[in-house]
Amino acid sequence: MLYYTRLITLWFKSIFFHDKDSQHILEENRITLRAMPGECNLFMMMDNSKYNRVVDLTKYYMLIHYRKLGIILKRKWNPLTVSLELSIMRPVRLFQKYQVVSKVIYWKNGYVYLEHRFLRNDTLHAMALSRTCFVAGDKLVADEDLSELYGTTSPLIPDIISKWDELKTLKSQRSLQRI
Numbered sequence: 001m002l003y004y005t006r007l008i009t010l011w012f013k014s015i016f017f018h019d020k021d022s023q024h025i026l027e028e029n030r031i032t033l034r035a036m037p038g039e040c041n042l043f044m045m046m047d048n049s050k051y052n053r054v055v056d057l058t059k060y061y062m063l064i065h066y067r068k069l070g071i072i073l074k075r076k077w078n079p080l081t082v083s084l085e086l087s088i089m090r091p092v093r094l095f096q097k098y099q100v101v102s103k104v105i106y107w108k109n110g111y112v113y114l115e116h117r118f119l120r121n122d123t124l125h126a127m128a129l130s131r132t133c134f135v136a137g138d139k140l141v142a143d144e145d146l147s148e149l150y151g152t153t154s155p156l157i158p159d160i161i162s163k164w165d166e167l168k169t170l171k172s173q174r175s176l177q178r179i
Helices: 002-016 048-065 069-074 143-150 159-175
Strands: 029-034 077-088 097-108 111-120 123-136
Touching: 002 048, 029 048, 048 069, 048 077, 048 097, 048 111, 048 123, 069 077, 097 143, 123 159
Parallel strands: none
Antiparallel strands: 029 097, 077 123, 097 111, 111 123
């Protein structure tokens, strides 16, 4: 329930308190949240699965904030996070405020890569990379359509994404091996 409450709250915030300076999809997007009881574990720290949920929330918020949600709904595209890599450096404790700074950093072969940094008082607490695709029916949306949606071509592949892709390839190869 908290997820949907936050999504609706962020939707209203985006409509009524829209940041006019942050208009381009390749710019950083910031949201401020607070770690709530349902997101924390027995030790009163935000649970790792909740970071994944917040990453999902920021994906939708970015689509709302940059006025792209209506377009993808009309086109019947479904955004789907297919891979996520998360590193937690410091815990976010119960009721602490934190910021999530998200940014689209690259897209290719129908996949969009986003970076999400979890900050408290400008200190990095966690970082996530997510790989999202837009699905139309049972097909991935083409890069040309993504570039048209975003109003620009993809930036050059960041080193962190090429290394992550190598790791995913190794994992795929290993999954095919007999144990």
